Amino acid sequence: MPSASALRLQIEHTLERRFPAAFSPVPRTISETATTGIPEVDRLLDGGLPVGAISEITGPVSSGRTSLALAYLAARTHEDCVCAWVDASDAFDSESAAANGVALRQLLWVRCKNRGSQRQVLVDGVVKNPSPTDKPWARLDQALRATDLLLQAGGFSALVLDLGSTAPEHSARIPLATWFRFRQAADRTRCSLLVLAQQPVAQSSAAVVLECAHLNAQSPSQTVLAGCEYQVRTGRVASAAKTLHLAGQRKPPGSVWSATAAAQRSAAAQREVSA
Amino acid sequence: MVGNCRGPEKRRGPERGKRMSPELYACVYVGEFPAQALLRLNPELATQPVAVLDGRPPLQTVCSLNRLARLTGASLGMTRLEAESIYGLRLIARSPETEAAARAVLFESAAQFSPRLEDVSQQTACSCVLDIAGTERLFGPPETLARNLRAALATAGFHASFAVSANFHTARLKAAAARGITVIPPQQESAALGKLPLAVLGLAEDPAETFAIWGIRTLAELAALPESDLVARLGPQAVDWRKLALGTHSHAFQPIEADFSLEEFCAFETPVEQIDSLLFIGARMIDCLATRASARALSLASLIVEMQLESGHAYQRTIRPALATIDRKFLLKLLQLEIAAHPPQAAVLSLTLSAQAGQSSKVQLGLFAPQTPEPSRLDVTIARLKAIAGDDRVGSPVLEDTHRPGSFRMESFSIANPSSAGKLGESEPAHPRMALRRVRPPAPVRVQLDTLRPVAFRDPEQCFKVAAAYGPWRTSGCWWSTEAWNTEEWDVLAESSGGASVACLLVRDCTRNQWQLEAFYD
Numbered sequence: 001m002p003s004a005s006a007l008r009l010q011i012e013h014t015l016e017r018r019f020p021a022a023f024s025p026v027p028r029t030i031s032e033t034a035t036t037g038i039p040e041v042d043r044l045l046d047g048g049l050p051v052g053a054i055s056e057i058t059g060p061v062s063s064g065r066t067s068l069a070l071a072y073l074a075a076r077t078h079e080d081c082v083c084a085w086v087d088a089s090d091a092f093d094s095e096s097a098a099a100n101g102v103a104l105r106q107l108l109w110v111r112c113k114n115r116g117s118q119r120q121v122l123v124d125g126v127v128k129n130p131s132p133t134d135k136p137w138a139r140l141d142q143a144l145r146a147t148d149l150l151l152q153a154g155g156f157s158a159l160v161l162d163l164g165s166t167a168p169e170h171s172a173r174i175p176l177a178t179w180f181r182f183r184q185a186a187d188r189t190r191c192s193l194l195v196l197a198q199q200p201v202a203q204s205s206a207a208v209v210l211e212c213a214h215l216n217a218q219s220p221s222q223t224v225l226a227g228c229e230y231q232v233r234t235g236r237v238a239s240a241a242k243t244l245h246l247a248g249q250r251k252p253p254g255s256v257w258s259a260t261a262a263a264q265r266s267a268a269a270q271r272e273v274s275a
Numbered sequence: 276m277v278g279n280c281r282g283p284e285k286r287r288g289p290e291r292g293k294r295m296s297p298e299l300y301a302c303v304y305v306g307e308f309p310a311q312a313l314l315r316l317n318p319e320l321a322t323q324p325v326a327v328l329d330g331r332p333p334l335q336t337v338c339s340l341n342r343l344a345r346l347t348g349a350s351l352g353m354t355r356l357e358a359e360s361i362y363g364l365r366l367i368a369r370s371p372e373t374e375a376a377a378r379a380v381l382f383e384s385a386a387q388f389s390p391r392l393e394d395v396s397q398q399t400a401c402s403c404v405l406d407i408a409g410t411e412r413l414f415g416p417p418e419t420l421a422r423n424l425r426a427a428l429a430t431a432g433f434h435a436s437f438a439v440s441a442n443f444h445t446a447r448l449k450a451a452a453a454r455g456i457t458v459i460p461p462q463q464e465s466a467a468l469g470k471l472p473l474a475v476l477g478l479a480e481d482p483a484e485t486f487a488i489w490g491i492r493t494l495a496e497l498a499a500l501p502e503s504d505l506v507a508r509l510g511p512q513a514v515d516w517r518k519l520a521l522g523t524h525s526h527a528f529q530p531i532e533a534d535f536s537l538e539e540f541c542a543f544e545t546p547v548e549q550i551d552s553l554l555f556i557g558a559r560m561i562d563c564l565a566t567r568a569s570a571r572a573l574s575l576a577s578l579i580v581e582m583q584l585e586s587g588h589a590y591q592r593t594i595r596p597a598l599a600t601i602d603r604k605f606l607l608k609l610l611q612l613e614i615a616a617h618p619p620q621a622a623v624l625s626l627t628l629s630a631q632a633g634q635s636s637k638v639q640l641g642l643f644a645p646q647t648p649e650p651s652r653l654d655v656t657i658a659r660l661k662a663i664a665g666d667d668r669v670g671s672p673v674l675e676d677t678h679r680p681g682s683f684r685m686e687s688f689s690i691a692n693p694s695s696a697g698k699l700g701e702s703e704p705a706h707p708r709m710a711l712r713r714v715r716p717p718a719p720v721r722v723q724l725d726t727l728r729p730v731a732f733r734d735p736e737q738c739f740k741v742a743a744a745y746g747p748w749r750t751s752g753c754w755w756s757t758e759a760w761n762t763e764e765w766d767v768l769a770e771s772s773g774g775a776s777v778a779c780l781l782v783r784d785c786t787r788n789q790w791q792l793e794a795f796y797d
Contacts, residue, residue: 006448037384038707063777066710066797081645082690093794094672094683096710104672108688110660111668142663149663153656155648164712164797190646214776217768225745225766228709229797 037071059212062231075099080156084108088143089165093169112142151185164196209235302450308401309339312377315432376540391530445527464522469495494520536629546622560628565601574599576633587619595652599633612658717791739769
């Protein structure tokens with residue numbers, strides 16, 4: 001009498017053309033995550049942002065996107081990893097990065113060119129370009145090419161593509177093929193690609209979409225802006241575990257975290273005294 | 276030394292009993308050096324008849340030419356007009372700089388086989404004699420050494436003839452007269468030189484005419500003359516000529532120090548405008564530099580590109596890879612990206628590529644170390660990024676030692692031992708702090724004040740009502756210079772007419788009394 005394993009092999013061999021590995025379970029890949037540096041967000045994401053995938057951090061201005069990205073970079077650079085920031089609108093503030101604990105020597109900053117007299121303006125909390133003839137295609141093109149180069153080069157643990165000041169109607173015109181290529185490259189080089197944008201742009205290529213929102217300001221003494229509270233929601237999670245986790249819930253889970261400005265203000269106070 | 280050599284001599288058997296000659300010289304003779312120096316970096320010209328012109332126009336004459344040029348009927352001493360009448364003959368002006376660079380390369384290549392080297396160049400030939408006594412154990416017998424030397428020089432772009440002899444002048448005369456490799460056994464110098472014409476001695480006009488009248492045309496015939504009679508008729512210098520003909524003339528070796536400078540020079544026949552043409556020559560130069568550096572177990576730490584432009588200006592760029600390397604493709608790619616990012620503003624007359632030697636770098640990767648970009652690949656990536664965004668817009672930000680808000684400078688990005696950087700640098704990531712998103716350049720806004728506090732502001736598009744304003748935070752500095760600043764900062768929570776709330780940083784320039792939107796809190 002043939003053994004069970006022999007029977008299994010025989011059946012698998014017979015059905016090989018129609019059902020490859022019919023009885024062999026599909027290996028479940030464990031998605032690697034990296035901490036964001038903010039415990040509340042880590043709890044929301046069950047560990048952190050996925051490694052080797054695209055994560056989108058979206059929201060309007062003053063919703064905490066940049067603070068969240070800097071916290072993530074601070075955690076990465078603290079682990080001696082090398083990171084990059086592709087700045088489509090030249091909005092990166094190195095003082096804020098240093099205050100958040102980012103090791104600037106391990107950060108490659110690519111500042112895309114601002115050609116002409118491009119001026120950002122706010123319209124209903126959304127950064128827009130003032131003139132229809134003054135469009136940021138050159139900067140977007142530079143940002144995408146720089147991101148492509150850095151992803152293909154490999155070795156960067158985290159890469160932030162900052163489209164936070166780019167108008168949504170412009171960033172939405174980035175072809176899906178670009179995001180697909182970025183996803184493949186990020187997966188191959190194990191690089192976490194964070195996309196800061198006002199609205200989701202990577203669509204199905206994004207493993208995680210975080211929606212940020214401004215909650216309220218903290219000012220106990222009414223004289224100093226001590227900090228802000230931000231709300232983060234997972235807009236979309238691509239991994240299977242996340243899908244199961246979210247099943248049955250009408251609304252995606254949310255999290256509230258706060259960022260303080262005390263250190264900056266104290267530094268400013270010192271400056272005032274010294275001046 | 277004899278005792279040390281005894282063992283191997285016994286094993287060789289047939290060579291037992293032979294004594295190593297105390298003196299042994301190898302002469303390298305590169306004929307038509309002006310032409311070879313120009314052609315070694317232009318391989319495409321090697322298949323064409325080329326003649327090199329020397330002198331001031333219009334009195335230029337042919338001073339050197341290659342083999343194909345001789346086949347077309349060209350000869351040394353031709354005037355430019357005569358040379359131009361030969362169909363297909365390519366005429367190039369002589370370049371002393373190119374010859375000097377080529378001579379340095381030649382001597383350096385030869386010095387790989389013996390550090391004792393004497394320059395015996397004459398006229399348009401570049402020649403040197405190596406003292407190779409005692410090198411047999413390192414480089415094998417003289418034939419093998421000569422073959423290896425020929426291969427090394429061929430790699431550097433030279434075609435040379437070689438002669439090895441125990442007598443200095445015998446080697447020199449034979450190398451100038453014979454092609455290929457000639458090894459003259461000891462005591463056979465006279466026979467080896469016998470058939471050479473008397474002209475190889477470079478005699479003055481009078482004695483040469485006297486010998487011609489006597490019917491003396493070869494060195495063998497000169498050597499056969501009695502010494503005393505020769506001295507009686509031609510003077511004491513005749514003894515030297517006879518000794519040269521016999522191969523017994525002694526020589527006090529005067530070694531030179533071959534300078535090790537990694538430099539290649541090429542003057543173009545016509546001004547070059549296309550980058551591809553420059554790179555074609557540059558690739559050949561990099562090849563030569565890398566070969567010379569690797570012969571000394573060194574690498575290229577930096578490349579300095581210098582060009583003389585048609586407009587009279589000089590062009591200079593420096594390429595510094597993160598790690599010293601001899602990877603030719605990688606260096607050529609960096610050169611291409613550098614020239615493409617900073618193209619010369621006029622046609623190029625000459626190209627000089629010099630390099631600084633560095634120790635070959637080895638990077639020890641840790642088993643548990645995080646991934647970092649490969650240094651050579653990162654160099655190319657950063658060069659490409661600079662070509663996209665600009666030179667000063669790619670790098671690592673470094674905070675300036677000043678109280679001026681938002682001051683920083685860009686430094687080139689490099690991966691310098693991340694483990695130590697992490698320990699020396701920032702401490703544990705702190706609690707997240709509100710980050711700023713700078714508006715560069717700051718946007719001017721109109722602010723409405725109430726008791727000196729902003730209550731509303733507007734940019735070119737819309738109005739914002741200030742919900743809360745925290746400040747002012749006054750800073751000033753550098754009052755003694757033109758970089759002075761005097762500002763008043765306000766942290767503002769505002770609400771647009773559409774209901775969106777923002778947190779931003781408004782700054783009033785107290786000097787000019789202007790309000791600007793400096794940054795957003797995000």
